[in-house]
Amino acid sequence: MDQVYTYESLYAFTKAVFLKMGCSDVDATTATTVLVSADLRGIDSHGVARLSGYVRLWEVNRINATPNIQVVHETPSTAVVDGDAGLGLVVAPFAMQIAIEKAKQVGTGWVSVRNTNHFGIAGYHAMMALEHQMIGMAMTNASALVAPTFSIERMLGTNPIAVAIPAGEQPPFVADMATTTAANGKLEILQRKNAAAPLGWVQDKEGHASTDANILKKEGALLPLGSDREHGSHKGYALGAIVDIFSAVLSGGSYGPWAPPFPAYVPMPENMPGKGLGHFFGAMRVDAFRPAEEFTTHMDNWITRFRNAKPAPGLDRVLIPGDPEREYEQERMEKGIPIVASVVDDLKALGEKLGIAWMD
């Protein structure tokens, strides 16, 4: 049975953990806000379920709790940020803020980041642009779990892309997607239920179709969006590759199969071609293209028209990207956030280890 916690109690516990790691109060606040936004928005795999994973990376000195995050290269519309091995949860908002400042000056801002770590949900960072009447973009590379089309080798992470677009009366358009058919978190849910994966999500170590939700532990791989060549997996592969290159080749991060692994027990790859993970952020001022009110009026029209597209028989509505997450957020802010038992146990053990009082 899931247990339900308030946003405030999860927030307080998580912030106490980051403070124990040695983060400054400002950084712990930022990291907590980003991390718990995943639980709020229903992306449970990227929230507090990962908290002890971050702590383990800090314990083996792969995460620096007091980083000196710096801009190392820039032009009027671009920058490269070195995250100094800091929490991605802190480095990413720093970098996105620079993209926003550049957009204020010259219309758009684009920031590639090296020497960083897992940044939580991409959507959070993209959405930072919204209050400035800007379109926001965020992407990151990640540990290699995905085989390119025609390959059996894990070469890419699930490399998400998020794009947030402001509207007027309507809530914003917020797409946040792994470039694989299914995110790794979806597989983890099936593992806990001992259930099979749909065909098209994973392959075994010889490249055969598989429904084994545990296949990644047996040298299998996740499949790029599209699943197989006939259904466009070469497109998912290309999208994941673009994210990898923008995030890590542009910045000087470690790319492809050399991306640093999230689990602290997995050894770092040999001969890494760059420093740490990479992210990429973009901000585009809407009024760098047309008057903001014109744009938001047409976005309202776009959203309304698509929301009213004819649903297939038996289905009641067509969704706009961001609808499900926003509905989760409203519901969970009000009624609390359900956490699965194994994560509760993991967090309790983490609290005990660090001497942080548990919530109940």
Add this chain to the structure above:
Amino acid sequence: MDQVYTYESLYAFTKAVFLKMGCSDVDATTATTVLVSADLRGIDSHGVARLSGYVRLWEVNRINATPNIQVVHETPSTAVVDGDAGLGLVVAPFAMQIAIEKAKQVGTGWVSVRNTNHFGIAGYHAMMALEHQMIGMAMTNASALVAPTFSIERMLGTNPIAVAIPAGEQPPFVADMATTTAANGKLEILQRKNAAAPLGWVQDKEGHASTDANILKKEGALLPLGSDREHGSHKGYALGAIVDIFSAVLSGGSYGPWAPPFPAYVPMPENMPGKGLGHFFGAMRVDAFRPAEEFTTHMDNWITRFRNAKPAPGLDRVLIPGDPEREYEQERMEKGIPIVASVVDDLKALGEKLGIAWMD
């Protein structure tokens, strides 16, 4: 049987057609270069097979052969271009060139275009950036043929995204993909062969899975990349939507189900919210992020590593995006370009109508 023509002869015939339409010599040269690059690169659906379609649009005054293409809004890193209903084949390189000039000045350039038409292959425009040591991007909206996830209504075009990334010794990385499981051109090939489509490419008018390659003529729809919800079609839908918004909502073009149709016999949509189709282009100077030689060296390393990824048993190699098209280009430049009989007939009729001598 296909007939084989040299690049030069297809080029000469095509240019003569554009000149007859009233294009200036410069514009006819540009339009021809872009159009025939599709045939060269093996994307037969977007090359001379569409030539008579452009002529029909010109005949009904939907294409202006002597447009006054203008920048109507700009900031240091952005611009909006009004294509004055010109050929997309001419408007797009104009706009991409502006993106490149802006990138020279401030690191990146981003141009959204309204009041334009079909622009040929997205990859051509993205690749314009390569010789400047820039990353190029190109996208466009198109006539609505694609149903969003959970819908039976055609709301989006096949809305392609192209990204071209320069390397050093290696050939560049060039992704050019429709945001659907299969491009419309793939369906047309099956129609000519009277063959069935794989499940997951299209649905019928009630939203059921279909293998009928002619289903678009029966109110069916193409499916977003991912095919169905379980396999991530909501991601393909979001990608197609982002292309639509960047191309047409940012610029003041006509978006979603109101995008103007390519077939000249299809009436224009009522209550269009903007002018013409929309495109979106980007150029990012590589050395706006890190020294160009560092970047291209790492791109060579990226490409080499991925090309050497372990292939699945029975397959001989893993491809880099752009490999197949480059191989087509080399082969066809040398041995000629095969054109299917129905397209040859169509072009012959077009030549007769316009008084242009045929090639053989």
